[in-house]
Amino acid sequence: MNSCDILYICGVPFYNQSISGNGVILNILNSLGESFNVKKIALNWNAGQRDDFVFSTDSLLDKSNNWLKNNIPNHKILFLVGDDLTNDQLVFINKYFKSQTVVYVMTNWLFGDGDQYPELNKSFHGEASLKRLNAYKQINCHILNASSHCEKVQSISLFKDIDSSLIPLPFNQIHVSEPIKEKDTSNRVILWGTTQPQTRRKGLKEFEDILKILKEKYPKTSGVKIHTAGPDPKLNCPFEVINKGLLDQSGMSLAYQGANVFALTTLADGGPMMAAESIKNKTPLVSFNTNVSMDITSNGINGYTVDSNEDFADKLYVILYESDFEISYDFIKKFNSEEIVLNKYKNLFSGILNK
16 A cells, blocks of 8 residues: 555535535645645545545544554554544554644634534533543644634643644635626625524524614614525524525625625634635625634724624624725735645644654
8 A cells, every 4th residue: 555644534525515624625735745645535425536545434433443554554644634533543543653643623623522612612621522632642643723713722721732833724715706797785784694503603692682782773774684694594683684595605705795794603613714705705704703703804904803792783883884994815815825824734744754
């Protein structure tokens, strides 16, 4: 079996016709192909007969150590994006192949106790976290955080002393449709969207409260319209609501372009992609200070991050009626341009391989 520098366990690269975090990482590793020999394992999807994929499988969690030894190639870096291997499997692979494990954190699952968003439920110190921590110490794991919010969550978890660095998802890979030729400028539109509107961390209750504050505090907003993307959230608010349903990446791009502001009420996330998608489509956002928005906005540049529902409503009003904000691709690219991201990966992998 061919050996490689990097073995990437690649989850589903697309969801709802849009690229996933796994898909973005796959593109990054393909771009690094001239610098490193990369092999991949497709997990829960069929990669076909591509030479760079060793095999496809539904799961690795049920595989024995003997199976792993005989079926995965010799490698120097094991690159994971999720909990696709058990603690015991990670320790075995590390010792048998003498490889370095790198785990990328997008949802903060790693720092919690069976919870993808432990910062929301304060589930940091259970038995599962302790067992994972022990395994990560044994294998000298390196953690990659997707945002400074992920770093913050790591700093208050059991994993605060595990070696880590920050490498965001690249801004360049976000889809933008051809601009609308005749944009409707007669209405002021707030866009809110998610594929899981009833999930607590998406902040539907907070959004309803924010809209109530907006209407009561600023009577001028009576003509504002709310556009929602995804399953109908059954939004209870004092404004007209138009649900656009599930959208592909082109439709989502046009939804951003048709709005004056994107309201991101997510209460916990390493991303989400929608924050950067909004800015890429030249739509400012208002967000809680609980996700990647704190890295890509700054006091009016690209929008605002806030700490309370009232401040959220105030900033929506500022963008809708006062327009003292600016969209700056230069600002966001200082954080996550493709060039910066690729260089960070090159430095990380080269440093490991040259030890």
